[in-house]
Amino acid sequence: MIKIKSGVYGLNKLMDGGINQNTITAVIGSSGAGKTTFATYFLKRGLEQGEDAIFITLDEEPKQIINEVVEMGWENIEDYIDEGAMVFVDAGGKQFSDFIKTELAGFVEEWKGYNARIIIDPLTPVLWSVQHKYEQRDLISFLLRETRKIGTVVCTLEEHSIMGDLSGPDLVIPMYLADNVIHLRYKSHENPELRDMKIIKCRSSRHSNFWHSYKIVKGSGIIVQDAALSAEMPPHVVDLNSRLEKELQKIPAARKKKLTPKISHSIYWTISLLSMEDIGTLDPDYIIRQILLEYDLLDG
Ligand SMILES: Nc1ncnc2c1ncn2[C@@H]1O[C@H](COP(=O)(O)OP(=O)(O)O)[C@@H](O)[C@H]1O
Ligand SMILES: [Mg+2]
Incomplete structure (x- = not known):
């Protein structure tokens, strides 16, 4: 497996060097946890070394996303768009399930041979676009299988249930299908600045099993703190x-x-x-x- 750098400072060493290429990473968290920040800095990292970037958006228009991203400190995003290295797939207007069924294969064909980074932010509404569990599973499975053909995928999942409970119906299918699952959370709505993340799963790789606190910083994106939470670490360094x-x-x-x-x-x-x-x-x-x-x- 080839490791690629995630663009999230401090995360790579928790995943044995980075994210495995051509895998699917699901980033889970409630609103404001930092999912979009994670995803956009993942794209930025690839663009900086000559990779291509595809932003599949379902909730917001590209224009609005660009404004927010610039506000978060990625000031030259529009240069990449102008030169064609970064494209948006604005799937918000149309029935996304129709897009997946009818247009996705052609889109993937067009991008064949590329080594892109792809984000689907958020993935959750795709689940809602069909009714039955088996349809959801087929649709998500097809979407992820196709997109990974042209690169490495990060998709975000909205966490609506009680914070920390990952058994919600919106999460189970994508978590099962993803290769890697990263959970972002904040301690409480009163203290949204106290955040920590955990790698729930990471196929074919060693990974940390601890909660690691992180910060969202303008211009840096997400910075994962060095040490695991002290309660879970032995108090002394062992030789x-x-x-x-x-x-x-x-x-x-x-x-x-x-x-x-x-x-x-x-x-x-x-x-x-x-x-x-x-x-x-x-x-x-x-x-x-x-x-x-x-x-x-x-x-x-
Ligand atoms: N310019 C900024 N500087 C620092 N932090 C910011 C800035 N803009 C947003 N944030 C932080 O990032 C959070 C939103 O992150 P975002 O990635 O949009 O979350 P999500 O996609 O999970 O809803 C905000 O709640 C805020 O704390
Ligand atoms: Mg978001």
């Missing part, structure tokens, strides 16, 4: 290598021969790939012990 060293010294002589150079290398490699986030609230010595047990180096 895994020296702990491993110590455990290895305790190996009974009779078992030492099992520690071949190959296995020794493998254990050190495994440990070197463990990040603090992987460890989370687990006891680091517990993890080391499990590894040594796996190679039959400890009694147990």
Whole structure:
């Protein structure tokens, strides 16, 4: 899988380097959480390195979107539109389900061979454009399957239910179909500036499982804070290598021969790939012990 940079500062390292190319990322959050900001800075990042950008909009007219985006600090968006690197598909006026059924395939054909970034902001009304669950599933599935042929997709989902509850009927189908799901939330309507995000799923990639606070900053878009929320992090930095060293010294002589150079290398490699986030609230010595047990180096 090729990783592409998300355009969201601080997010790439939480997804093992970025978003997998030609995947679908669903960004979920209630109104004002920062979904549109996420999506537009994702496009901006691609445009900056010569990729193309497609903005599929259902709610707002392109003119209004451009104004808001400029207001958020992306001042030269119109240059990209003028030079043809960025296009809008304004699907608000027409029945979007008709567009998907009749025009989408032709659109995708036109863009074949491109490596674009595509955003669908918001995706939620597409669900509402058909009545039955199975129709919704077919329609969304077709839309996502087609669009990913021409690039990497970010779609946004409105969260209407109680904040934090992702079991709402509007969310289940797209969350299931998406490769990656990122949940943006704010603590309460009284404190909308206290925001945090979590990567709910990320297919074929390691990813953080913690809530990470983030800010929306004009000109930067979204900035994810460095550390996971302190309650979920061990209070001290752990030097895994020296702990491993110590455990290895305790190996009974009779078992030492099992520690071949190959296995020794493998254990050190495994440990070197463990990040603090992987460890989370687990006891680091517990993890080391499990590894040594796996190679039959400890009694147990
Ligand atoms: N010019 C700005 N500077 C800083 N923050 C802004 C600016 N404009 C909007 N915001 C913040 O971004 C939020 C809206 O983000 P947006 O991406 O439109 O959310 P969503 O699409 O999830 O509804 C606003 O609630 C506000 O806090
Ligand atoms: Mg929005």
